[in-house]
Amino acid sequence: MTQPWTLHDDRALPADPVTRPIAREIYQEIRGLPIVSMHGHVPVEWFADDTPFPDPAALLVTPDHYLMRMLVSQGAATLAELGVQPLDGSGVAETDPRAIWRRFCASWKAFRGTPTRFWMEHELVTIFGVTQRPSAETADTIYDQVAAEIAKPDFRPRALLDRFDIEVIGTTDPAWASLEHHHALAAEGFGARILPTFRPDPVLHLDNPTFTHDVLATGAAAGVDVVDYATYLDALRAQRLRFKAAGGTATDHGHYTADTTPLPDDDAARLFAAAFAGRPVSAAEVSAFAAHMLFQMAQMACEDGLVMQIHPGVERGHSREMTARYGADKGYDIPFAVEYTRALRPMLEAFGHHPNFRTIVFTLDEDVYSRELAPLAGVYPAMRLGAPWWFIDSPEAMRRFRETATETAGFLNLSGFVDDTRAFCSIPARHDLARRIDSGYLARLVAEHRLDLDEAIDTAHDLTYRLPRLAYEAR
Structure with missing residues (x-):
């Protein structure tokens, strides 16, 4: 186990x-x-x-340029795929927060050794009570747990x-x-x-x-x-x-x-x-x-x-x-x-x-x-x-x-x-x-x-x- x-x-x-x-x-x-x-x-x-807060991605991923720049640098996602809408309204930005969250979790390894890793694991464990490391396999479970927490008054x-x-x-x-x-x-x-x-x-x-x-x-x-x-x-x-x-x-x-x-x-x-x-x-x-x-x-x-x-x-x-x-x-x-x-x-x-x-x-x-x-x-x-x-x-x-x-x-x-x-x-x-x-x-x-x-x-x-x-x- x-x-x-x-x-x-x-x-x-x-x-x-x-x-x-x-x-x-x-x-x-x-x-x-x-x-x-x-x-x-x-x-x-x-x-x-x-x-x-609307959803886990809007709270924890999209506002954080530390996260976005690492994901972009790894080719794991474009800014549009992270939900950032072009200024002129052209193109299609990702609107599914769960899809954005999955991209973040699937690239958790990229944050090893960075302060972003320390901050994010502190948030997930101490604030949201997450007990599984982010990964492609755990992304949906963690998303649901965070979503349930942020819905509370x-x-x-x-x-x-x-x-x-x-x-x-x-x-x-x-x-x-x-x-x-x-x-x-x-x-x-x-x-x-x-x-x-x-x-x-x-x-x-x-x-x-x-x-x-x-x-x-x-x-x-x-x-x-x-x-x-x-x-x-x-x-x-x-x-x-x-x-x-x-x-x-x-x-x-x-x-x-x-x-x-x-x-x-x-x-x-x-x-x-x-x-x-x-x-x-x-x-x-x-x-x-x-x-x-x-x-x-x-x-x-x-x-x-x-x-x-x-x-x-x-x-x-x-x-x-x-x-x-x-x-x-x-x-x-x-x-x-x-x-x-x-x-x-x-x-x-x-x-x-x-x-x-x-x-x-x-x-x-x-x-x-x-x-x-x-x-x-x-x-x-x-x-x-x-x-x-x-x-x-x-x-x-x-x-x-x-x-x-x-x-x-x-x-x-x-x-x-x-x-x-x-x-x-x-x-x-x-x-x-x-x-x-x-x-x-x-x-x-x-x-x-x-x-x-x-x-x-x-x-x-x-x-x-x-x-x-x-x-x-x-x-």
């Missing part, structure tokens, strides 16, 4: 017999702490509508906040968001628990095909008639304040580079006017304006106190064909090397010691942790170093982060863990993995007599709970 599928309680803890018991002790102290999920991409509509989005012990969760909302869903949630008592995050990227990049439309929409949401560069800035300031009034504590900026070099106001006004009128601007001008606006966002942060997150270094939509056909966030965003020391200098020289400014800087380029980002976070009071995210949100990369960043920045100049996910059910799994990796790292410091056990436990509480609360606290 096949043994039921279970998860080892020591998974992702150190393998050696000296540090493992210490890691267990540290982990037990933090495993039950509430989840602070200050930055992510779970749609606010899910909480506002609070409707049941206590599996709706708001109920999951309690089930997952999520104390606070941040959504990511466009600059032109009306915030009506957040207002409705606040009226129902969720205002301090579900927070908006201001994401202005489309209105800061002049090559956005819908730049003028999006700018006008932002102005309309803010109650500002945008006609020129000055009123454009007014709209951004007003909309930021609307986000803050709705409970928001942060902004988020996924710029191509980390450049923060400001332009003379006349040059910025000229470039804005050209793009706003639909006239062409060069690639160099697009980059210069984006850098200028990142500086402007920092200046506005000094005024309104919103925490500024910077996520550069991604070639978004690497496959132009797939992006044009299916849209963004389908697994084709690829990292590249980014320079930070000179790029952030204008912003940090101007605001790095400002008492009302806080920026959290992330990277997908591990080479810069010890060379650039840890030294910067280790001296500028306004800067915190963000947690590993996306492709380096994995056991080995998180260990490398602790080893390369901590010795220069210390623990207290870090942001704590940020899950940055669209996959709602993976949130507890991602936080659990981070807690296990931190416990292992701290256990090694105890074993090497570099920390006492009580210090390690206190630091684990910082990394898990206190630091993300502090890092994302609006001024």
